[in-house]
Amino acid sequence: METIQEKEILQTLRTQLGEAIIRESRMAPDRPVIKVSKDKLIDTLKILVENHKARLCTISAVDNGLDFELIYHMSIKGLMIHVKTSVRKEESKISSVTGIIPGAMTVEREIWDLFQIEFDGISDPRPLTLPKEWRENKKAPLRKPMEGIVAEYQKPTVESLMEQGQVFTMPSTVKMNREKMQLPEVQTTMTRPEALKEIHEVARQVKFDKKVGYNWDKKKLRY
Template identity: 30%
Template sequence: MDFALIGARLAGKFGGDAVPTVPEKGDPFVLVKRERIAEVCRFCREDEALTFNSLHCISGIDYPKDQKLAVVYNLFSFRHRHSVALRVEMPRDGEPHLDSVVAVWPGANWLERETYDMFGIRFDGHPDPRRILLPDDWEGFPLRKDYQVAEMWHGMRIDANYHPPGGPPKE
């Protein structure tokens, strides 16, 4: 099934809460209303025509100019050999959150924890919301574009301009 058919199936089931989107640049995705993400994911897994039995990745995205954050779920069906990206957007301020999908795909456990650590997006209903990459007392969310590296952490100086052997990243 191609993206147009997958998108039409989701839009047919969820209406304006699951909108197929084809941007000028980048890959197509289905924009899902935040409050419906767990329900849409469960349908994606259980619907015979879709059978998205694999959650490959969860990615956070920061859009500071638009004052929003996004979470992208990359799904794959081994039965039908098709894929789709679901995307949820939310305001950047306050405490951004959405429902956990660990009950749909247990492998989402660590992916959601990583997204929290790096972007500060909470997953409501997560069975084990502890940090996974950063220490419990870490302040801030390193993959947000406005993140400021502290000068010191537990008495250790942090050099934000340090680059490993080989030099800084090539632009």
């Protein structure tokens, strides 16, 4: 059940962050979760620390294959609020929160060691749990390979579907053969950009792009 204290805190966050809140959920009935983009993480924690005297209990890091999820577990007079954010594996970098919560340093150093996520602006970046030379020479022990839900053999199908709305390109020999046979021009998404836009809109609407980990700029899967 939502207490008066919890209601006030969540309302402050909603008022001050507005659309920066990506999602609200609950880890348990009395444990609200706020998801924000990593650019808004410091602002969010600042509101909790400065307005509500929140204390950081710890930070959890989860490797989801394509992205890391960082969860900042904040305690406010017995109430737990969890602030989540995502870090793309290609970047593996996020701002350190030690500027507002100095005690976060040991946890950030440990996560850096184990997951190879760099905390930008941390005052003491030395390894904490691993030998000094580990970061340069060895893989972080808890970091998984970059992987998504699309298996290797499915990748050409998915990339082609996203790039042209069809799962095969048309080789030049086939184009020539079609001309010789006097077949009409193909009228699919392959040749109709406005139709391809609709396919992309559908992919965004159903979040297919996110689910498969599609990079719109590179027109490829991220892995």
